[in-house]
Amino acid sequence: MDESLPAWSMPAEAAKKISIGDWPEQVTRDWAWGGATGKGVRVCILDSGIEAGHPLVGELEGAVAVARDEEDVAVAEDAEGDLCGHGTACAGIVRSLAPGCSIYSVRVLGAGFKGSGPVLLGGLRWAVEQGFDVVNMSLSTTKRQFAELLHELADTAYFRRTVLVASAHNMPVESYPWRFSSVISVGSHEDPDPQTFFYNPNPPVEFFGRGVGVEIAWLGGGTIRSSGNSFATPHIAGICALILSKHPELTPFQLKNVLYLTANNVGGGR
Amino acid sequence: MTDLRAAVAAGALGSEESYRELLQAIVECARAIFGAKASSIFLHDEETDELVFEAVAGEGAGDLLGVRFPSSRGVAGWVLVTRQPLVIEELEQDPRFAREVAESTGYVPKGLMAVPLLHDENTLGVLEVLDRPQQAAFSLAEMELLGLFANEAAIALDLLQGARNARAALEEEGSEATALARLSERLAQAEPEKREAAERLIKAIDELLS
Numbered sequence: 001m002d003e004s005l006p007a008w009s010m011p012a013e014a015a016k017k018i019s020i021g022d023w024p025e026q027v028t029r030d031w032a033w034g035g036a037t038g039k040g041v042r043v044c045i046l047d048s049g050i051e052a053g054h055p056l057v058g059e060l061e062g063a064v065a066v067a068r069d070e071e072d073v074a075v076a077e078d079a080e081g082d083l084c085g086h087g088t089a090c091a092g093i094v095r096s097l098a099p100g101c102s103i104y105s106v107r108v109l110g111a112g113f114k115g116s117g118p119v120l121l122g123g124l125r126w127a128v129e130q131g132f133d134v135v136n137m138s139l140s141t142t143k144r145q146f147a148e149l150l151h152e153l154a155d156t157a158y159f160r161r162t163v164l165v166a167s168a169h170n171m172p173v174e175s176y177p178w179r180f181s182s183v184i185s186v187g188s189h190e191d192p193d194p195q196t197f198f199y200n201p202n203p204p205v206e207f208f209g210r211g212v213g214v215e216i217a218w219l220g221g222g223t224i225r226s227s228g229n230s231f232a233t234p235h236i237a238g239i240c241a242l243i244l245s246k247h248p249e250l251t252p253f254q255l256k257n258v259l260y261l262t263a264n265n266v267g268g269g270r
Numbered sequence: 271m272t273d274l275r276a277a278v279a280a281g282a283l284g285s286e287e288s289y290r291e292l293l294q295a296i297v298e299c300a301r302a303i304f305g306a307k308a309s310s311i312f313l314h315d316e317e318t319d320e321l322v323f324e325a326v327a328g329e330g331a332g333d334l335l336g337v338r339f340p341s342s343r344g345v346a347g348w349v350l351v352t353r354q355p356l357v358i359e360e361l362e363q364d365p366r367f368a369r370e371v372a373e374s375t376g377y378v379p380k381g382l383m384a385v386p387l388l389h390d391e392n393t394l395g396v397l398e399v400l401d402r403p404q405q406a407a408f409s410l411a412e413m414e415l416l417g418l419f420a421n422e423a424a425i426a427l428d429l430l431q432g433a434r435n436a437r438a439a440l441e442e443e444g445s446e447a448t449a450l451a452r453l454s455e456r457l458a459q460a461e462p463e464k465r466e467a468a469e470r471l472i473k474a475i476d477e478l479l480s
Contacts, residue, residue: 084343084347109352110342110351112340112342112347113316113347113351140353141353142353142390142391169354170417171385171417174391175353188413189410212408212409212410213407213408224358225358228354228357229355230356
């Protein structure tokens with residue numbers, strides 16, 4: 001992706017222009033997202049597609065499918081919905097936390113294992129180009145050949161104010177993109193409160209969201225009970241959408257700070 | 271010839287069976303520890319992009335070995351592709367989904383845990399544990415335990431694939447190479463008396479050729 005060159009230095013008179021006001025002495029949950037619904041925030045679910053019109057999901061802003069073509073990957077309108085239920089489940093969780101946000105489906109799963117790496121990369125590249133505010137990635141790859149490209153994309157997203165929220169692995173394996181510091185990585189806790197989340201002072205996993213015994217949206221308009229980091233991730237993505245709808249000026253760096261300051265084991269609940 | 275020597279050294283033809291037994295032992299153990307109705311290991315066949323039953327304990331054991339289904343289907347399919355472990359309860363509430371899951375389990379379970387088998391940078395397959403006792407609420411400690419089994423299963427699958435590749439390499443080398451490998455395998459399995467006699471014979475051949 002072409003990047004316009006930013007200013008690399010700061011002239012003396014610019015200090016006033018870039019001053020950041022309106023930060024409270026203490027960042028509370030009420031300041032961070034009190035009264036927010038996620039309105040105005042665009043969330044992308046990079047997954048298996050989404051069943052549009054599911055009672056827990058509602059309408060979608062749009063849906064595309066990413067598929068391999070001869071040379072690279074192609075992005076096309078998606079009319080098939082969700083091929084396995086995973087994306088619908090993630091979308092339903094984001095919607096439950098941020099009912100006012102807009103949700104976009106980018107389907108990168110469902111066509112089998114082969115070629116899933118390039119399709120994941122192509123889908124993420126497309127999502128970053130679209131300038132979504134939040135991208136939920138309840139998936140990962142272990143292939144090192146994709147790690148460098150994913151890393152570049154994650155950094156590009158970070159500087160373009162697209163927040164990537166990615167599922168961590170709870171096994172001792174190297175996988176991506178959750179290992180990158182430019183994304184928000186998420187593991188599971190066992191508390192049933194959807195807004196409870198913790199900062200992990202022992203990274204690489206940075207936050208823990210609700211991921212056990214979650215009532216999730218399922219294909220055919222139903223629900224099912226499920227557990228996994230796949231479902232902890234959209235909880236954090238939903239909270240990000242709430243914060244960004246109240247404070248749209250926040251960069252991913254600032255947003256991560258707000259998450260830290262409002263985590264239950266830091267300042268949360270105050 | 272490097273592959274051939276490695277294969278002969280490893281006793282490739284015999285080790286394949288041992289690794290299969292190891293996989294079977296892992297699913298038996300997983301089923302017992304979780305108090306589950308069944309447990310299975312699927313290998314991802316890269317050539318056909320399918321999942322294949324490699325080991326089954328409990329419900330479905332015996333009928334399912336070698337059965338294949340596309341890697342885009344069922345819970346096992348999405349655990350493979352997302353590389354994320356997953357626990358699902360109350361499966362039977364959704365008959366459509368239950369049918370699909372039955373394809374990857376042999377019957378319709380009430381709930382299941384599935385975890386990807388990751389070794390080095392490869393995603394080799396999936397381990398599933400079906401129908402833990404209903405009264406036991408799922409906890410993250412169980413996920414950790416499942417992860418330990420998955421690690422073991424991934425190593426065993428990696429060894430099994432290595433043995434299969436070695437056998438394929440032998441077969442490509444032609445019948446003489448296969449005969450040599452078989453000789454090495456038989457030697458390892460022979461009764462002590464026969465083995466001693468065979469070893470004397472091999473030593474004599476070695477002297478003759480050197």
